[in-house]
Amino acid sequence: MTDTKKRIIESAINIFNEDLSAPLQKVADNAAVTRRTLHRYFKDRNELVAVCKQTIESSCKKAMISAIQSSDDALIQLERMLYAGIDCGAKYSVFYKLHQNKDHKHTHQNKNCADYDHIYNQFQHIIIELQKEGKVNPVMSPEWIQVLHSGIIESTVNARETTTKSFEEIKELAWTSYIKAITP
Amino acid sequence: MTDTKKRIIESAINIFNEDLSAPLQKVADNAAVTRRTLHRYFKDRNELVAVCKQTIESSCKKAMISAIQSSDDALIQLERMLYAGIDCGAKYSVFYKLHQNKDHKHTHQNKNCADYDHIYNQFQHIIIELQKEGKVNPVMSPEWIQVLHSGIIESTVNARETTTKSFEEIKELAWTSYIKAITP
DNA sequence: TTCAAATGTCACAAATTTGAGAAATCTTTA
DNA sequence: TAAAGATTTCTCAAATTTGTGACATTTGAA
Incomplete structure (x- = not known):
């Protein structure tokens, strides 16, 4: 390309x-x-939009899978997934919105949806594992933690444009805040 | 009206x-x-957009001021500001974006900007107060906490559409996560 | 029921956006 | 430098969006 x-x-x-x-x-x-x-x-606007969506799907998927596979330790997997999301920037916001959007027909027939679900299942698995180990608050559902996860990613990405801090600093702040939010 | x-x-x-x-x-x-x-x-699109902006400015301002004035206790003020933001819904997202946006000329000549700054100063004051009392992590700058604050509001508002939980439940989850994220 | 105000329907011109052809200009590389 | 490829400039027709006039229909209060 x-x-x-x-x-x-x-x-x-x-x-x-x-x-x-x-x-x-x-x-x-x-x-x-x-x-x-x-x-x-x-060719036209539709094609551009479609290519954008496909780019988003594949690059976010790749980043997430790679984060998960980078370690056996659930806590490190979670941390890397957060960083991967932040590194994806605006792409991650759209990725998440695409599948969570209420007028989006989420179905396993669609490869993108199936892949998204696969990643989300892995995420859930990580959270449940950490809850078993007593490292994550068992009162918080994986569903809510997913919301928090994407929320922190989005605001960190936005903060990048306004803050005076370095990108590494805010990523660190994001992780610190996130893990403190969900530990028991 | x-x-x-x-x-x-x-x-x-x-x-x-x-x-x-x-x-x-x-x-x-x-x-x-x-x-x-x-x-x-x-009259036209511009007028509609302008009215939307003004509506957002005044209703968010009102909600925030009222949250601040509802108590003398900084912790309660912070909690109510979070809830107020969530109750404002999409309006709060825009309110925040309007003034943080990099191509927005933020100036005190503009009444809306002056009011926004006033609210933000109060917010900062609350955070600094809580840091003095040892209730908020002194390592986190008020600037970052502001980012986190708006991020949690936005994702809670979005979660409202997708989650099976009641609105009250997610508001509570939001506050729990938020306060845990920023306590020392 | 009856009238007035609010809203909807239809039609239409102006403005904007879209997509593409043709030729000029700039870039790269052989 | 010459040729090939990529990009820009200019142009224009088609499609879409916007704003409004004229009239029909609905709604709510007297």
Whole structure:
């Protein structure tokens, strides 16, 4: 894939994340190309949106799986999943919203949904394991912890733009806050 | 203000929160009125957006001030500010984004900005007070706690649509997680 | 029931956005 | 430097969105 195409996709993800109906001119501006160039890479708006979604699905999935597989220790897996989400940036927000959205038909027939569920099951498994070990508050359901998890990722990503702190510092703060929030 | 007008504004806030460029037809549909009716209440899109912003500013401000004034105890003030934010729903997300947004010119000349800063100063004051009392982790800057605060509000509001739990239950979970995250 | 206010239906022009052709310009590399 | 490929510029028609006039229908209060 060319560099330009990648740049357009990244820009589109960032713009569409906040404003799905934004004019393509905005996306083009953000990617520092002409609208004409954008249309040479993508037949139409629908195609661009579809490619964005697919990019999001595959890159988030990859990052999450890799975080899980990076260790046998549930606590470290959880920490790395948090960092992976933060590193995915706006992509993670959309990834999460895509499947949680109430007018999204979540079904196992859809490969993306099946993969999402697979990752979420692993996440649940990690939480339950940590609850057994007494490292996570048993009163909090895995469902709620998932909400908290994505919430902290999203706000950390947003904070990156406003704060004076370094990216590493806020990632550390995010993990500290998160783990303290869920320990018994 | 008529009921219809209020409903249009509420719908617009919810739609524009996720998609600022959404066609007005979407807003009209969501408010269960025709586009023609919408245009009878609002001259044009700009006016609608402006009214939404003003509604957000004033209702969030009101809710926050009232939470702060409801007690002398900093811990209770903080808890009520969290609940107030959650009760504001999508409005709070926009309120926060409006002023934190990097291309927003934040200036005291603007009454809304001045009010926002006033509230934020009070928030900071509460955090610093709690840190003095040893109830909040001194390592976490008020700046970061503000990020966490709005992040937890936003994800709790979103969770409301997906979770099976009652609204009261998730509000409680939100506060528990939040306070545990920031206690020393 | 009756009238007035609110809302809906339909139609239409203006504005904006979209998508693509044609030729000019810039970049890369052989 | 010359040729090939990528991008920009300019243009334009089609599609969509926007705002409004004219009139019909519904609703609520007297």
